[in-house]
Amino acid sequence: MNVLIIGSGGREHAICVSCKKSTEVKQIFCMPGNAGTDQISKNVLIDLDNFKEIVKFVKKNKIDLVIVGPEKPLVDGIVDFLEKNKIKVFGPNKIASKLEGSKIFTKKLCEKYKIPTANFGIFNTSQEANDFIENCKLPIVVKADGLASGKGVYICNQKEEALIAIKEIFNGKFGLAKEILIEEFLNGEEMSFFIISDGKTYFPFGTAQDHKRVLEGDKGKNTGGMGAYSPSRLENESLNNKILNKIIKPTLKGLEDLNTNFKGFLYAGLMIVENEPFLIEYNVRMGDPECQTILPKLKTDFLKLIKACVNNNLNSINLEWYDDKSLCIVLCSKGYPDEYKNNLEIKNMENIKLNQNEFIFHAGTKKEKDKILSNGGRVLNFVVRSDSFKNNREKAINLINQINWENGFFRGDIGYKVID
Ligand code: AMP
Ligand code: GLY
Numbered sequence: 001m002n003v004l005i006i007g008s009g010g011r012e013h014a015i016c017v018s019c020k021k022s023t024e025v026k027q028i029f030c031m032p033g034n035a036g037t038d039q040i041s042k043n044v045l046i047d048l049d050n051f052k053e054i055v056k057f058v059k060k061n062k063i064d065l066v067i068v069g070p071e072k073p074l075v076d077g078i079v080d081f082l083e084k085n086k087i088k089v090f091g092p093n094k095i096a097s098k099l100e101g102s103k104i105f106t107k108k109l110c111e112k113y114k115i116p117t118a119n120f121g122i123f124n125t126s127q128e129a130n131d132f133i134e135n136c137k138l139p140i141v142v143k144a145d146g147l148a149s150g151k152g153v154y155i156c157n158q159k160e161e162a163l164i165a166i167k168e169i170f171n172g173k174f175g176l177a178k179e180i181l182i183e184e185f186l187n188g189e190e191m192s193f194f195i196i197s198d199g200k201t202y203f204p205f206g207t208a209q210d211h212k213r214v215l216e217g218d219k220g221k222n223t224g225g226m227g228a229y230s231p232s233r234l235e236n237e238s239l240n241n242k243i244l245n246k247i248i249k250p251t252l253k254g255l256e257d258l259n260t261n262f263k264g265f266l267y268a269g270l271m272i273v274e275n276e277p278f279l280i281e282y283n284v285r286m287g288d289p290e291c292q293t294i295l296p297k298l299k300t301d302f303l304k305l306i307k308a309c310v311n312n313n314l315n316s317i318n319l320e321w322y323d324d325k326s327l328c329i330v331l332c333s334k335g336y337p338d339e340y341k342n343n344l345e346i347k348n349m350e351n352i353k354l355n356q357n358e359f360i361f362h363a364g365t366k367k368e369k370d371k372i373l374s375n376g377g378r379v380l381n382f383v384v385r386s387d388s389f390k391n392n393r394e395k396a397i398n399l400i401n402q403i404n405w406e407n408g409f410f411r412g413d414i415g416y417k418v419i420d
Contacts, residue, residue, distance in 0.1 A: 001303060002062055004029045005037070006048065006078070007069025010330070010363035010381040011288035013037050014295045015067060015302075017361070022303035029061065035372045036362025048073050051081040058087050065090065067306060068264075071285050075101035075147060079263075088310045091264040092284045096255055099266070099282035103181050104145045106282055113250035117279045118271075120183035129166045129180050133159055136182075142166060143181040144174040150212075150224055155185065188273035189417075190280070191232045192290050193243050195268075196305070198314035199261035202252070204240065206297065206321070207232040208290040209417070214337055216413040223337045224378055227414030228293040229327040229389055234272050243270065243277045251282070263309060292361045292381045293328040297321050327392035327415050328383040331400055331408045333364070336377030344374045344407045352402055357385040358395060379408065389415045 001024050005012050013036040019025050020040050028041035031054070037043060046053045058066060066082055068074055068091035077094035098105040110117040118141070123129040133140065142165035144152030152174045154165035162182075169177050194205035208230040214220040247268055255262055267283035267290070286294075295302070299320035308317045333340040346365065349372055354360065361383065364376015382399045384392040393415055400410055413420070 001025055001064040001307070002027045002029070003303065004031060004044075004058060004061075004063045004066045005033070005041070005069060006031050006054075006066065006073060008032050008034050008037075009069065009288050010361045010378065011286055011291040012069040013361040013363070014292040014359075014381075015069060015286075016041055017359070018295050018298065018302035019067075022301050024301065024303045024307065029063065031057075034362045034375065035365035035367040036360070038367050049076070051078055054078070055082065055085045055087065058082070059085075064088060065303075065307060065310060067091070069285060071097070071100050071147060071283060074264075074284050090306050090310050092262050092266075093260060095258060095260045096262045096264075097284045099251070099262075100284040101147060102145055103143055103281065104179055106279075107181060107183075109251065109254045110279060113254050115247050115250050115279055116277060118183040118186050120181060123180050123182065124178065126166050126170045126180075129170075129182060130163060132182060133162045133166070137184070139185040141183045141185050142169070143183065144169045144177060145179055145181060146175055148174040150222055153222070186271040186273060186278055186280070188271040188278070189234060191234050191270045191272050191277075192228070192287050193268045193270055193277075194286065194290070194294070195248060195266050196309060196314070197252070197262050197264065197266060198309040198312050199263045200312060201314040202248070202262075203314070203317075203319050204244070205265065206230055206294040207235045208287065208293050209233065209415075210287060210290060211411060211414055214411075216411050221337050223332075225287065225289045225330065226332070226411045227327070227329045228287070228289045229325065229392075229415040229418060230290065230293045230297065231325070233418045236275075239272065239275055239277065242275075243268065247277060247279050288363075289328045289330055289381055292359070292383050293326045296357070296359055296383055296385050297324070297326050322385065324385055324387045325389050325392060326383060326385045327389055327396060328381050329393070329396045329400065329410050329414050330363070330378050331380040331382065331403070331405065331410045332378050333374050333376070334407050334409055340377050341407070342373070342375050346372045346374060346379070346403065346405050348403050348405075352399060354399075358399065359383040360399065374407065379405075390419045393419060
């Protein structure tokens with residue numbers, strides 16, 4: 001099979017490595033990819049907003065399957081566009097992608113299908129929202145409706161912060177805002193829960209705990225994710241069943257009632273409060289860095305799995321996993337998640353000897369001549385699998401120290417809830 005992977009992060013490099021291992025693979029293309037995907041596939045530069053050019057490329061290069069990594073093209077309807085052009089593609093369609101593309105869409109679905117989630121209100125004007133804040137309980141969470149690269153969520157400990165959030169959102173900081181979402185703050189522990197679905201059949205696809213804050217001890221600003229471990233320490237059979245029955249199944253039913261279905265990876269961001277799951281948000285893709293953390297645990301041939309999904313026969317697959325523990329640490333560029341410099345050389349990469357079950361997935365990197373340069377805030381992912389999270393973390397830190405990149409920083413406490 002010839003495969004095209006869309007995206008350029010650590011998630012996409014991990015997907016690329018999994019495809020490369022498949023017995024079904026012929027050639028892999030990544031659009032745009034990074035210095036890691038460049039080593040095992042062919043990177044292609046086409047504007048991801050230009051669906052027509054993507055279709056041309058797919059036809060010209062006889063690509064049998066397209067895998068879409070990030071949310072933006074999904075929310076913009078790339079799947080519908082490719083399918084209309086008779087191209088096989090793995091990912092949810094435009095309507096199903098509203099689960100991530102519109103927080104208000106998801107909240108209304110939760111309300112209709114009684115899916116446990118934080119209590120909420122939707123407001124059309126800043127006046128109404130401000131009035132509500134006057135008498136609400138603190139902390140309170142203010143959210144922009146659409147995609148905001150993880151930045152449209154304000155956890156407000158004071159009324160003043162909430163008023164600023166409302167002002168910024170209605171002033172268009174995250175695009176035109178007709179409505180705003182304000183919700184109750186849930187106090188619990190977060191867990192990322194994944195399924196893979198072909199629209200009829202679905203399988204759980206692992207759990208993880210991400211570390212979103214930039215500093216150790218979960219302090220500082222929110223980021224895309226500084227590291228993760230899988231499985232989540234919260235995972236147990238009774239909780240799994242609650243998540244499937246109270247959250248996943250009613251969501252899929254809701255999509256069915258809209259005459260559609262969900263094909264692809266669905267990522268439920270959950271808050272677990274006393275072994276009860278509450279939906280915080282949906283993402284219509286794998287998480288990053290959760291993908292890098294989970295995929296190395298997959299035993300089943302990844303491309304066979306994805307192909308089965310696209311051909312609506314996921315039920316023919318026997319999904320198998322390595323039953324051990326995986327941990328990922330993200331090496332970032334100094335300054336992230338605020339301003340950071342690009343094009344800084346990362347040396348020493350070629351000297352690193354990876355042992356079995358140790359992986360380096362590139363994210364914000366690019367190759368120029370023979371050099372590897374930084375090209376983003378989250379730069380490299382170090383993943384180690386074994387039967388001990390502690391061992392994984394030590395080994396991942398050891399790999400980072402071998403690279404010894406002077407412009408890098410990382411959280412040394414990933415997995416502290418299961419290790420320390
Ligand atoms: P999101 O972009 O929706 O993932 O939100 C970013 C982060 O904000 C989440 O990962 C949570 O840590 C936090 N968050 C969002 N909504 C709530 C809530 N209702 N209660 C507590 N924390 C929340
Ligand atoms: N790790 C969080 C995300 O992928 O949205």
